[in-house]
Amino acid sequence: MDSSQVHLAFNHFPIAGVFFSLLFFGAAIITQKENLKAPTVFLVLISGLLLLPVFYSGEGVERIVKRKPFISRYHIHEHEESAEKTMVVMMVATAMAGGWLVMKKMNKKYTNELFYLIFIMNFVTAWSVANTAHEGGMIRHDQIRHGEGSHLELMD
Numbered sequence: 151m152d153s154s155q156v157h158l159a160f161n162h163f164p165i166a167g168v169f170f171s172l173l174f175f176g177a178a179i180i181t182q183k184e185n186l187k188a189p190t191v192f193l194v195l196i197s198g199l200l201l202l203p204v205f206y207s208g209e210g211v212e213r214i215v216k217r218k219p220f221i222s223r224y225h226i227h228e229h230e231e232s233a234e235k236t237m238v239v240m241m242v243a244t245a246m247a248g249g250w251l252v253m254k255k256m257n258k259k260y261t262n263e264l265f266y267l268i269f270i271m272n273f274v275t276a277w278s279v280a281n282t283a284h285e286g287g288m289i290r291h292d293q294i295r296h297g298e299g300s301h302l303e304l305m306d
């Protein structure tokens with residue numbers, strides 16, 4: 151598998167995981183069922199871990215994609231910048247999720263408060279992931295670009 155195959159094969163998992171975990175958070179909070187919290191936080195953790203191959207395969211994909219016709223330097227740059235921010239935000243959420251799982255296993259205090267902090271962080275992560283996915287889509291899918299004439303710099 152080359153880097154573009156890894157990037158494409160894995161990129162939907164963290165996106166779906168973040169948004170599904172928001173649904174799980176909603177269910178756990180609305181129903182007040184403790185048994186929903188661990189699977190919800192575990193989904194945040196797994197989503198973050200699945201982001202790693204996506205993020206680290208990005209440079210290899212750039213080397214491949216920039217040789218294709220009608221590829222914009224601007225959109226590659228915007229996707230890369232957004233991906234770096236998403237990586238930071240999602241790794242914070244992932245670390246918090248890992249911490250919560252350890253604290254819960256050890257019956258520590260403040261797991262409920264941390265659960266709500268992870269929920270808030272997951273909202274930030276969802277926004278960041280959605281933005282990064284949109285920026286990535288704009289690299290190859292010109293049908294979603296709007297008024298981009300001034301940004302189009304075809305790669306040689």
